[in-house]
Amino acid sequence: QVQVVQSGSEVKEPGASVTVSCKTSGYTFTAYGLSWVRQAPGQGLEWMGWIYGYDGSAHYAQNFQGRVTMTRDISTDTAYMELRSLRSDDTAVYYCARQISMIAGYMDVWGKGTTVTVSS
Amino acid sequence: DIQMTQSPSSLSASVGDRVTISCRASQTIRTFLNWYQQMPGKAPKLLIYTASTLHSGVFSRFNGSGFGTDFTLTISSLQPDDFATYFCQQTYKTPLTFGGGTRIEIK
Secondary structure (H helix, E strand, C coil): CCEEEECCCEEECCCCCEEEEEEEECCCHHHCEEEEEEECCCCCCEEEEEEECCCCCEEECHHHCCCEEEEEECCCCEEEEEECCCCHHHCEEEEEEEECCCCCCCEEEECCCEEEEECC | CCCEEEECCEEEECCCCCEEEEEEECCCCCCCEEEEEECCCCCCEEEEECCCEECCCCCCCEEEEEECCEEEEEECCCCHHHCCEEEEEECCCCCCEECCCEEEEEC
């Protein structure tokens, strides 16, 4: 079955970077993309960007441009999201979700989420 | 950016009730509208995509409709597992945006 397994919780100091991984299985990694979505405590969902498994091309939300990098490794069917210059308001649960296309697509399989806490 | 406005932000209902949630886009998004259900402490789950298509395994009591800017999610007969928060999302244009959510509570 299709699975998306995320890396474990992280605690970081302000100014640091964090990398969250998303290992997939059960489908053809290069035929789909993956979106990254975050949810601050008690808040709604915020889309961060999307990466295409086929060629690794990524599209980032303007709010994160310059601070986020999404990559993938087709040898392990794993996607990565690095967020730099962390601030306290980056404290959130970060999700990856399979999404076949960025436009007109939908997030049909989600990871369980990775809690990132930014605190000094 | 396309703003997605859900209403109500919360509602109280009983098992067996018919429940309707609205989602309005700030500009046309044709039918590129998805609905997700989120239980507390869990990841969202896809319910409906392209406004009205039921995702595999989702119960038929969930129904989506709409086109352009106005969309509706209806639960025909609320079940105990349906008490959750529901989000709409547009994928017509980047940045992809979500509604603020509608929390369904037990009356």
